[in-house]
Amino acid sequence: MRDIETREDIILIMRKFYDKLLVDETISFFFIRVTKVDQHLEEHFEILATFWEQALFLKGGYHNNMFQKHKDIHEKSAFTKEHFDTWLKHLYTTLDEYFKGEKVEQMKTQALNMATVLQIKFSQ
Numbered sequence: 001m002r003d004i005e006t007r008e009d010i011i012l013i014m015r016k017f018y019d020k021l022l023v024d025e026t027i028s029f030f031f032i033r034v035t036k037v038d039q040h041l042e043e044h045f046e047i048l049a050t051f052w053e054q055a056l057f058l059k060g061g062y063h064n065n066m067f068q069k070h071k072d073i074h075e076k077s078a079f080t081k082e083h084f085d086t087w088l089k090h091l092y093t094t095l096d097e098y099f100k101g102e103k104v105e106q107m108k109t110q111a112l113n114m115a116t117v118l119q120i121k122f123s124q
C-alpha cells in the first residue's frame, strides 16, 4: 500500500469517507437535512480536496472559512463529542483501507487537531 500523493488520491478518500458518513444514521443528517451537501457531493469533494491539498502539500487555494461554516451548522443542530468521534473513526478507517504512510498519519493528526479546536470553540 502506498502513501497519499495526489489530489486524485484525496478525492478517492473523500468519496469512500462520505460513503461511510452517509449511511451512518448517527451523523448522516448533517449532510442530508441540516445542509444539502449530499445533493452536490462532487462539488463538495473538490472543495475538500483543495482544503486537504493545502494542509498536506502546502498547495494553497483554500480561502473559505471552515470554522464559520461549521459554526453555522452547529447553530442549527449542535455537534456533540460523539459526532466528532464518529466522523474521525470513519476518516481513519477509510485512510487505513486505501493508503499507508507519513501523509496518512499527518492527515489523521491534522483532522484530530481541527476536530479538537472546533469542539473547544463550540463549547465556549
Ligand code: HEM
Pocket (backbone or CB within 6 Å): 027, 030, 031, 035, 037, 047, 048, 051, 064, 065, 066, 069, 070, 073, 079, 080, 083, 084, 087, 110, 111, 114, 115, 118
Ligand atoms: C462532527 C463532525 C463533522 C461534521 C458532521 C461535519 C459536517 C460538514 C458539513 C455538513 C459540511 C458542508 C457545509 C456546507 O457546505 O454547507 C462540512 C464542510 C467541511 N468540513 Fe466538516 N464536519 C465535521 C468535522 C470536520 C472536521 C474535524 C474538519 C477538519 C478537517 C472538517 C472539514 C471540513 C471542510 C474543509 C469543509 C468544507 C467547507 C467549505 O465549504 O469550504 N469537518 N462539514
